Amino acid sequence: MKKDYGNLLESVRSKKPLIHHITNYVTVNDCANITLAIGASPVMADDLNESADITGISSALVLNMGTLNERTIKSMLIAGKAANKARIPVVFDPVGVGASSFRNQTASQILEDVKVSVLRGNISEIRRIAGMQSTTKGVDASHEDMLNTDDAITVTKTLSSKLGCVVAVTGAIDVVSYGEKAVCIENGNPMMSNITGTGCMCSSLIGSFCGAAPDLLFDATVSALLAMGIAGEIAFEKAGEKGNGSFRVALHDAVSSMDAKTLTGRAKLYEA
């Protein structure tokens, strides 16, 4: 089961792909810093006068609906289409879908108009996009939705098959599915949900890995989630008892210090 995911990390570091983000203003700084920490290069540009141009010079596009507004929805659609035309991967993070009809409509429109390569969300968000009942708590998964790993696996596989893209559910256990392949990842630490942006940062890492390996979307997504999960474990070991602020700093440290050996060696994953 253990592929050499470290190879993909080295690929990110050597190619330094440019990752275009249209994302929210809450965690955008974390997204930029984590993209740099993994070895890629971030660019954030959300005006419709340039969103297609910036996508055109990039290796992947990350669309994140965290602080959605009418202006940037248009830019997301234009950039998404430009990415499809340029055949670069599109990562879609439907933050908070289920929390308002505006978010529900926007997520539907993006999935209709743009060929998404990787869809990543928490279980509440992914259930909602799969058309299943889901209870959301703002931008966080609800406790009820998180209880059942078997359910998460089923939803992820079904939605991946329906949308024809990689689907990743992140949480205590991450699930990634694409075509015939599906894995569960057990890396990570509960403290990751105590700071804002860990989900958004996962999407940025997925964008970084997919930008470096556009023909290996499944493996790239798994590698990104391994990197984040293992970094969370290392951060907890180093700074967990100090508190949220130190944990966050240690998380960025751990991603920037991640090497291929650690990524492969500490990976805890199994077929789903």
Place this chain on the structure above:
Amino acid sequence: MKKDYGNLLESVRSKKPLIHHITNYVTVNDCANITLAIGASPVMADDLNESADITGISSALVLNMGTLNERTIKSMLIAGKAANKARIPVVFDPVGVGASSFRNQTASQILEDVKVSVLRGNISEIRRIAGMQSTTKGVDASHEDMLNTDDAITVTKTLSSKLGCVVAVTGAIDVVSYGEKAVCIENGNPMMSNITGTGCMCSSLIGSFCGAAPDLLFDATVSALLAMGIAGEIAFEKAGEKGNGSFRVALHDAVSSMDAKTLTGRAKLYEA
């Protein structure tokens, strides 16, 4: 005088109230992280297509005018009215009022159209809203305005009585007034004014406590300011000599590590 403010902290931690923020993009990440650190759950959504919906699923609303713009003013008014209708607390932080007529007009409009539960600002901002002379320095209180605690008490009491809401002035000494009650809080550390966002974070903490205890707005506000002030003291003890970056990290650590015993035990407050 010393109530068991720790109880309220435990209430935030157990209820994990969802706190809707329409806030500025300078300190929004700090606000989200401090809300998580105290045990509540932040959601930031500022588009008028969803601001009422998001308020509708939340336990409190925080309106912060730090980076005001025409688009989000409308969203603030809609969200504020939705909060009033849903009878959830509204915290208003009139950042930089006095610095431009645009800010003055917006603050007036919010106070006219929305029933605010807690108004929090620095002394220059609160003097301005009280219709008194005030000199402002951008978003910081002016030196002249900060000199006189007796004056701060008078202004706070008068404005609270006029507006019929909790009024909190934060600074070297915090003053909170509501109805017959008024206290001064002496916790805190001067280094808190060396980093951006400590005022905004106070408002997020007030939102978190009020969301957990909507029938105890005065005590909730006092508890929030105690938590912030005591965290500032602890952060200074741990990291003050290292510099601003470490102090900021330690501040987040201290809020996330705050327990009921520390909150009650270290509280330095007296009737005003």
Place this chain on the structure above:
Amino acid sequence: MKKDYGNLLESVRSKKPLIHHITNYVTVNDCANITLAIGASPVMADDLNESADITGISSALVLNMGTLNERTIKSMLIAGKAANKARIPVVFDPVGVGASSFRNQTASQILEDVKVSVLRGNISEIRRIAGMQSTTKGVDASHEDMLNTDDAITVTKTLSSKLGCVVAVTGAIDVVSYGEKAVCIENGNPMMSNITGTGCMCSSLIGSFCGAAPDLLFDATVSALLAMGIAGEIAFEKAGEKGNGSFRVALHDAVSSMDAKTLTGRAKLYEA
């Protein structure tokens, strides 16, 4: 060659100039915190209803095109003209110029309509503005563009002469030119390019120094870059091996702890 740059730092600390930023939402928090760390006071306000008013109470204006949009371009032009009228320094950071025609047009328009006091960018950005061939990688300088210090000196001098303002190229070696004067600064550490916002923070520091010493724009710019470069060295000594997160915290620590003696004593600069 070694002037007493420390004097200028002390001037920032004693005058605490208010620095109006219209800047991007990726690094705005870093810009606010670094402005406070050097001893100045930041205010971020980008609505066209108040941008001139806020400039009117400020000591310097920083325009940063990192996340450009149509709304804030108008505010930048209005604020820029207000700054010219009030005779306060304008620092212009043409982030990502070359990455889209929208950015190219905006940079041209700002330089046409506003009398800029200091232009700061990476070598790719400055080459582009000078009308020379340049390859850009999103918002980062391209490797090819960075190779030649002699070229950077020539471009900087030529552009400074053409625009009649201070021009600063920052990178492994910084070059600053104005009129007859030109220097190279060798302070800094490569790790500074591993975190987002070091360029933006340089512009904020330049704004802070120019706001305190508006009649010494060249020396103020050099002092700001020395402060940032030396802080980068100190941060690397303290935290470089820990990773990106710790390095970033240590950078803010080092700026806030910078004293006149360190600034002058560690300065490595020579005439260009």
